[in-house]
Structure formats: C-alpha cells, structure tokens
Amino acid sequence: MLQNWKKIMLLAIPSLISFATATLTGTVSLIMVGDLGFVVIAVVGVTNIIMYNAFAIFSGIGHTVNYLVAQNYGAGDMKKGIERTYLAFYMCIIFALLIALVGWTMSSELLRWIGGPKSGNLVNVGTEYLEIRFYAMSFGIISFAFHGFLRGIGSTTLSMVIALISNLIMIFLVYALTFGTLGFPNLGLRGTGLAILIGEAIQVAICAYVYFFVLNKRFATRILVRIKWPEFRLLAFESGKLGMQEFSLSLSMFIFTVFVARLGERALAANEIALNVMSFGFMPAFAFGATATILVGQYVGQGKAILGRRAGTDTAILGTIFLILLGTAEFFFAEQIARIYSNDVQVYELAAYLIKISAFLQIFDGLLNFFAGGLRGLGDTTFLLFISLAVSWLLFVPLSYLFIFVLGWGSLGAWLALYTFLAVFGLAVTFRFYRTDWSAVKLREASPH
Template identity: 30%
Template sequence: MLGHSFVQFADNIMVGQLGTAELAAVSLGNSFVFIAMSLGIGFSTAITPLVAEADGAGNVGAGKSALKHGLLLCTLMGISLFGIILLAKPLMYLMKQPPEVVELAMPYLDLVAFSLVPLIIFQAFKQFSEGLSQTKYPMYATVIANFVNILLNYLLIFGSWGFPKMGIVGAAWGTLISRIVMVLFLWVLLKKKKKFHDYITGLNFRIIEKKVMRKIIDLGFPSALQMFFEVAIFTAAVWLSGVLGKNSQAANQIALNLSSMTFMVGMGLGVAAMIRVGNQKGLMNFKELRRIAQSIFLLTFVLEVIFAVSFVVLNDFLPTIYLDLGDANNLSDNVEVIKMAAELILVAAVFQISDGLQVVVLGALRGLQDVRIPTMITFVAYWIIGFPISFYLGLYTPLQSTGIWIGLLSGLTASAIMLYIRFNYLTKKLIAQKALQEID
C-alpha cells in the first residue's frame, strides 16, 4: 500500500522543483483521480475476504471464481472510471481554482486518468493474492513500479539524457507506464508460482455466474462507497484550499502526501485484519477472530503514535523536501507554502492516529463481510460531522487551511469510534451465538 503513495510522493517532490503552481496543478488533477481510484480500489477489496474465506475452508473452486469474476468487474470499473473523469474535466473551470493551475492540470489529468485502468486491474490480482495471505508479490510489483516511475520522471519532467522536457505531463507519463509495468509484472509472477497455479490457469470468462457477480457487487459497492466517502472529504479539502489560493493548495498537497504515506501503513494492517478475520470466519472460530483483530488494532495504534511523534518533531523540516528554497524566482511563494504546510503537519500528526485506527477496524469488518452499516457510519462521520467543520473553519474563520484539517480530524475520529463500537458488537454477538450452538 505504501508503494501507491510513493508514486505520488516522487511525483510531488520532482514536480515541486518546477514551482508551486505546478505542484498545485498535480494536486488538483490527482484530486479527480483519487476519487475515482477510491471507488476502484474499494470495489476490489471485495475479492480478498471471499478468497480468504475460501482458503480457510479449503475451497479452491470458490477462490478461483472470486478471482475470475472480480478481475472482470475491476477491468470494467477501470474503463468506466476513466471515461467518467474525461467527462468531468470541465468542472475544473467551475470550481474557483487558480486559472494557471487549471491550465496546467488539464493535460496531466488525461494520462493519469487512463492509468486507472491498469491500476485497478492490478488491484484485482493484488486483492486475490492477499486473500491467499501472499502479500509479498504485490509488494514486489509496487517496488518495481516505483523505480520505473522515478526514472521516467527524471527523464521526462526535466528533459534529462536527451529526452524531451515535458514538465508535469512527463510525471503523468511516468505514472501511466509504471502502472502498466506493475500489472504485467504481477501477472507473470503469479503465473510462475505453484501456490497460484490452480487459481490462475484455465480462467474461462465466457462462463459468468450471476450469483458470484452479485456477491462481489454486494460486498464491493459498499466497500467502494466507504473509501469514496473518506477520499472525497480529502479531495474537498484540496478544493477548499484551492479557493484560498495556489499556495494554500500546494501546502495542503504536501501535508496530504505525507499523511497518506503513514495512512498506507494502517491500510496495509487493515488488509492483514481483513485476511485473518476472513480466515477465522471460514473456520468459524470467532474468539480467535476477535483476539487477532484486537491485536492488529493495538499494533496500528502504537505505530501511528510513533508516526505522530515524528511529524511533531520534523514538522518544519518535512515540507522543505518538496520545494526548492534555492529558486530565487519562487522564493517568497516557497517560503509561505513551507510555513503553512508545517502548521498542517501538526494537525496531521494527531489525526493520523484516528485515520489508522478507523481503516484497520474497517478492514476487520470487511473480513466479517459486514459492509452496509460501516458504509453508513463513514458517510455520517465524514460528511455530516467532518465536512461542515472543514467548510466553516476553512472559509469563514482565520484558521483557513488549518481549520480545514481540524474538520478532517473530527470526521476521522468519529469514524474510528463508531466503527469500533460496530466491531465490538458484532464479534460479541457471533461468540455468543457459537457458544449457544455448542450447548445445543
């Protein structure tokens, strides 16, 4: 999961050397892509608990069916999301964003939007592999993709080694090509491994079962909405920052990119919770399921606290990674952005604890295949609680960007608390039901 964020991290650092307008343009373009990506990645997570449950029960046929139908649906999802983004591009002109930022973002968005197709196909293979508790192979693919992305960024953003100097469009090409490499690498890797042979070979897409499609959609659609509600509020933060100006938007992008990397650690642990809970659900061992999940929650809390302390200690230094203080032409803008980003990082230090906890509890609930109530919880937390606070504090108080992030903190904290209450209720209920069955 961290590999996905490192692609954006590399893009932001390298594009940041061009100026704050370019960094803000990447932020604006990615805000559209992140919304679509959240739907695709969220939908693909339906594959993991189905495969994990099948693996726990020793049912290879069910796991293979989940992969085949999930892969088909994810491919269709990727193509559809690409088309929707192209249709939504004119909205940029209606969002009160800085005109120079919009002009830079338009060509960047075309290529990055198309990269969603290979990314979401990759997600299908990734979620399948993780359902079999094999998390290292998707990791290898993301590491390779990051090397490809950084190399192509260097060549195409700055025109190194005789390549054309393409600016942020070069970063978009790097992202697209690296994601194509990522999916091809993982496909070849899985085909060669004995563990996956019976699942990967002989996939017949001419025979499609409505029952399996419906089950994946029933699990995947609410999971997609859960991720959408969270990503959408962060995207709203990008747009609200854009109303405040390009420097606010650039500062927001820096803090968002840093916090997204620590969030991905929590998200990875959320995948671990989903896999292990799915395994124990297949075994009908609910006491062990609860113990494992709570252990992962505790581990996540400890790690996120460590990250929070690091953010507090390094809040003045971290923004300087993204911008060139030796650039005399943009010095005043760069200094202002760094100061604003340092303040946002202090808020991010606190909210990432809530962010990590809510995503790992959400993973455990997905492992239980409980998705509808958590979807309602995330909507209430982010859009009934978090967004109004962000909107008011950001646009109508002197807090401005910091106020936007206080709203994010409020939404994430509410989500973490309500999701844990849901998990606690469900697991106690399952344990009690199992105990009654054993007595009977």
C-alpha cells in the same frame, strides 16, 4: 501472544513496504515537480484528489476480492475464490474503459470546477496531466483486484515485490521524462503523467503473469469461468457497498480540497504537502488494516471467528505503536520535512504547521483503518457504508465549511475539521468491532435468489 504478533508482522510488513513504496513514489514525484513551481504542486495535489475519487468508486471490487478470497482460503475452497476473482476481473475491465472515457472528455471541466474563479492556471497547466492520470487509473483498478487476491491468500510478500518493481520503474521514469535526463525527452509535467501511466501498465502486466502462470500450478488459475449470477450479484453488491463507502470518503475529501482551494494556490500547495507527508502515517494504518482483513477473513473461513477478534486487537495494538513512533518524528522535524517540497516561505511554514497538528491525531485514522479492516474480514460491509455516509456528509463537510468560511479559521480550521471527522469515524468502527457477536459470524455465501 508473541506468536500472533509474529504472524501479524509477517503479513503487515510486506504490506507496509508496498504502501510505503507507493507513497514514496508520490512523494518523490511531488518533490521533483516542485521545482516547476507552486502552481504545478497545486495541480498535482488537485489531480491526486480527483484520482483518489476515481479509484475509490471502483476500489470496492478489490476490497471485496480481498475479503471473499480470504474467507474461501480459510475454508479450503479456492475453486470458489478463483471463480470470484475472475468475475472481478470482468467488472474491472468494463470500468477501466469508463474511467478512460471520463479522462478523455472531462479533465478540463473538473479542474475548472475545483479551482473556481481562480482556476485559470490550474486548467492551463493541468488538463493534459489529469487526462493521462485517468488513463493510468484504468490500469490501476485492474492491478488492485490482483493485489486483493494476493492479500486474500496471505501472499503479501509477492504483492510487495510487484509493487516495488512497478513503483521503482515509475520513479525512474518520472525523473527521466520530467527533466529530459539520460537521453529521454524533456516533457515536464506531461512526462510525469506518462511515467505514471507506463508504470501502472507494467504493473498490470506483471500481475497478469503472476496470476496466470506463477500461481496456476497451485490454484489452477487458468480456467474458463462463466458468469454465475448469484455469485456475480454478491460480488457486485459487496463491491458497490465498499466502493460507495470509499467514494463517500474520497468525495468528502474532494469537497474539502475545493474549500481549501478557495483560500488560494499557496494554501492549496501547503495543504497538498501536508497531506503527502501525513500519507506516511496512512501507510501503517492501511497495512495493518489490510492485515486485519486477511486474518479475520481467514479465521471466519475456518469457522474460528473468535480468533479473528483476537487477531484484530493485536493488529490494532501493533499498528498504533508504529503510528506513535512515526508521529513523533513528524512533529519534531515538521519544518525540515516541509522545506524538502518547496522553498516558498509561506508554503513550507504553513505546511509545517499543519504537519505538527496532525502528527499524533493520525492515531484516529489508524483506528479507522485497523477496525474497518477487521469488519471487512467479517463481511460487515453494510455498517461501513452507513457510518461512512453519516460522518462524511453530516459531520465532515458541514464542519469544514463552518470552520473555514463562517468562523474564518482558514487552513487551521480545515485540518481541525478533518481530524474531528477521523476521530468520530475511528471510534465508531472500533465500537462496532467490539460490539459484534462473534459467535454468530458465518462464511459469506451467495444467495440463490
């Protein structure tokens, strides 16, 4: 068991650092722009939710590359893994252009719809920032596919290094361009958006260099890949399912944010601060979930799926330990943490209250990510799509409306609905993971028809 745990940690820790760096970038950016006022905090929070939705729609491509390449790597058939990755790149470029078009034409309308009757400040302050963030997201979905490939071959350390470089550049530029330091122009919130755009573009450039030059000797990555329609259909179908799964989650969170926005800008700002703090709990959840995908996928490729079940269990145990330790720190230092983001008493007190509620309930989010990661490694994407649609739209959204508006529980009701949803979802995927007939699991192949 100790050998398995060591293997898991060697894969998970670099992923954890990668996600931590991305989260830290968002946190530092939010803290820095927090000095510009609570309206700016609300703009950044709403924009983050919109970006999450934009990313989620197309994130299925990266997730599919991750699990298919993991299976191909385990099976020793990286020629097919490379071909599938190229097909993913073709899809990403097309969708990147679509995302940029949406940002160019619809940014103000999106902010106006979210903010409702009180959207004036959000639209005036945030339209340009949101548009720039859409452009940044166009680069983001391409780099996500690159990282999916790296995780699939178990190269989480290389993925971590790329994330560290790009996110540190991003943090520096946020500081420099937002406040006009070190000889840079003082661009305010616009500067924050430009910093993220530049950082994402640099990340794509680094990923391209690593893929086409560093990894070429090992995997012959510089090849001309023609579209093979059975493989393209497989990639598109799997990407569509995983993308819809992520989108149903993100869109339900989007509606959740719209509900919270109706409580006022201070409530929205407190909600964003609490979500940002709780994202530190999402880090180990995502990192160990990604590790489960890698290990399960590789064992399936080797024809040893039952070992993947053991690896998934060990991954969940280690990830839960991380979440308990993190939740304890968040619970006892909730107010001190919230005051880092804002000096508005109403904002930081409400944020601290929400952080305390979430500190240990985030374990359910961990279960969701650990075992959903394992199911992705199996290729059990249809179940993930259906359960995501069911709990998002038959439970989360109606319950949020009931608790916030009908029962009048405000921000407390919003977060009780959120964690009821995560608990049901997490337990459902855990049950599915252990009810799977692992002896019947096979390598995922494209259908010729």
